[in-house]
Amino acid sequence: MNVKTIAVIGAGSMGHQIAMLSALAGYKTNLQDLKNEALEKAKLDLTKIMDKWVAKEKITIEAKDQAFENLFFTTDIREAAGQADLVIEAVVEKLEVKREVFAELDQIVPSHTVLATNSSTIVSSLIADATSRPDKVCNMHFFFPPLVMDCVEVVKGEHTSDQTAQLAMEICSQLNRTAVLLQKEISGFIANRILFAIQKEAMALYEGGYANYKDIDKITRKALSHPIGPFELMDLSGIDVGYYVMQQQYAETGDPKDKPSKTITEKVEAGELGRKTGKGFYEYGTKVNR
Ligand SMILES: NC(=O)c1ccc[n+]([C@@H]2O[C@H](COP(=O)([O-])OP(=O)(O)OC[C@H]3O[C@@H](n4cnc5c(N)ncnc54)[C@H](O)[C@@H]3O)[C@@H](O)[C@H]2O)c1
Known part of the structure; x- marks a missing residue:
């Protein structure tokens, strides 16, 4: 699958930085949160971090500007996910909230779209049945803070197709992150x-x-x-x-x-x-x- 657009749902500690990784990698990236203040804070924090990166010559000013051109902020989940090829959910760690978000996303996103959760503990089989596409659901567990920590646990449940797991692994590599594939689910995964x-x-x-x-x-x-x-x-x-x-x-x-x-x-x-x-x-x- 040719991924062009990535949506990140939840702009808290994790979501805003995952979205920046995606924007830096050249994907059109839509960051969504229920709260406008969270999006405003995300914008401010990312600007500060990227300015520091430019000052330290980690990236060029052009790369920073391009990344911000790729990054969109919205409170509207339809606007964020309607055209997305991959959605990474990073909302609060509550199973019922995640299930609601996945059920809503399932209605909004195109049929090919992969839905991943950044949960720290919850295996995706507890969420996948809230959608009509369990084969396209998996875990992509980034570590805090995502712009610094070079590791992602991709977890493949029994419901997850090989293609979905492979796509998640490939995207991590595009985001410049080392990904490790867990072939079997366990609550909390390995590192945690x-x-x-x-x-x-x-x-x-x-x-x-x-x-x-x-x-x-x-x-x-x-x-x-x-x-x-x-x-x-x-x-x-x-x-x-x-x-x-x-x-x-x-x-x-x-x-x-x-x-x-x-x-x-x-x-x-x-x-x-x-x-x-x-x-x-x-x-x-x-x-x-x-
Ligand atoms: N903080 C960490 O160290 C860490 C590390 C790895 C994974 N995670 C996981 O990442 C996820 C997010 O954690 P966090 O630390 O960023 O939390 P956070 O509380 O900082 O941010 C969560 C954001 O989600 C938003 N939100 C809540 N419900 C929403 C909904 N229905 N739609 C859209 N936005 C919604 C909130 O407004 C908030 O801005 C959790 O599943 C957590 O387990 C956290």
């Missing part, structure tokens, strides 16, 4: 399963009073050579994001060990979501730009 195991253990050690979160981060950085500690990483990616992921896993497994911990729940209820709100485990002074 490993990461959550570390975060769960870090949280249990903190809640058990064995060390404070700063020292757990320090040990993880110094002794295990991780570039960033588990609590610092939760602040960076958004404590609410992890919270929804755990809720989803608990809904799927029913295992109390998968439930969001007491500390995570308290942080979310207090609106202390990490860097994006200026406070999570650590304080960031003023509200930080995503």
